[in-house]
Amino acid sequence: MIHDESRPLLSVRHLTKRFGKGCVACSHPEQLPEGNNHCPHCGTVWAVNDISFDLYEGEILGIVGESGSGKSSLVQCLYFDNTVTDGSATIATYQDGTANIFRESSQQKRYIRNHLMGMVYQNPWIGLRMQFSSGGNIAEKLIAAGTFNVHEIRARAKELLNHVEIPVTRMDEAPLHFSGGMQQRVQISKALANHPPILLLDEVTTGLDLSVQARVLDLIRRIQRESRTAMIVVSHDLGVIRMLCDRTMVMKEGRCIEAGLTDQILEDPHHAYTQLLVHSLL
Incomplete structure (x- = not known):
């Protein structure tokens, strides 16, 4: 299917993820106190609170925030690692952009994971089978998508x-x-195995030496240039966001508090929290 580039590739609306049963007091998370995503009555955590955004082909969207801001929970919802509490997401190249992927069957979700999205986790032990060979890890992704020819698998x-x-x-x-940087690069290769139009990257440079970080970031940029893959990059590091991302969304306590072009966010932040983040980078 040919995708109209003026149309968002991924559209997310009112995505909400709750950890806990919830109660009457937090049945409407917008009523929670400002700066707090914990319900004081039942202890429920609203990790992602009414998030909406669009992602276009070839674009890199950054999601930045401190630990506990909900940024990792958000991408884990998109990759079906977490079950959403509410909200919708559509992919333009899946069912002509009419199906809410969160409401699809388990079989269809596997199809989306194997064909339309790739995920690179902060911890490569989650994204890779460490006892398998590097080629075996890539083969696993290819086989899941229906490629069984051994010569084709090894060539890919x-x-x-x-x-x-x-x-x-x-x-x-x-x-x-392998070293940590090499493990991350194997993860990236596995995520790209089936030419997914969307790549999710969760804190992929955390814990790596600066020189290794630079190589991984260069690789991500090269993939985006060469394949027009749309990416969501989650990071607490504004330096990573500045280098990679076209647009940026700032999260705090599960909410999006500011969003816009990355240059605008970094040069003229409006929200006090974003100003604090930017000043801590300088």
């Missing part, structure tokens, strides 16, 4: 590992023996 694994600068001689070696 070699192509992807070359793409992320992992020596092909290490294709049959387990990521368990």
Whole structure:
């Protein structure tokens, strides 16, 4: 299907994720006190609170905020790692953008995960099977999407590992023996296996040395340029957001408190919290 680039590739509306049963006092999370996403009566945490945004083909959207702001919970909802409490999301290339992917069957959600989205986790132990070979990790994603020809699988694994600068001689070696930066690059290659139009990256440079961070960031930029993959980049590091992202959304206590072009957010932040974040970077 040819996608109209003027139309959002991904549209998210009123996404809400609650951890806990909720109660009468927090049945409408907008009534929670400003600056607090915990219900004082039942202890429920509103990790993502009424978030809406669009993502366009070839665009990189940054989501920034401190730990506990809800940014990771948001992308985990999009990848179906978390079940949403409320809200909708549509993908223009899936069911002509008419289906709320959160309400689809388990089978359809697997299809979306295997064909339309890739996910790169902060902790590569979540995204990779560490005892499998690097090629085996990529093969797992390809097989899940219906590719069973061994020659095709190995050719695609070699192509992807070359793409992320992992020596092909290490294709049959387990990521368990790789450095953190190499593990992240294997994760990226696995996420890209089936040419997904959307890539979700959750704190992919956290804990890496600066030189390794730079290589991973360069790789992400190159993928975006060459394949026009739309990306959502979650980070607490405004330096990463500044380098990668076209637009940025700032989250605090589960809410979006400011959104706009990245340059505008960083050069002229309006919200006091965003100003604090930007000043801490300077």
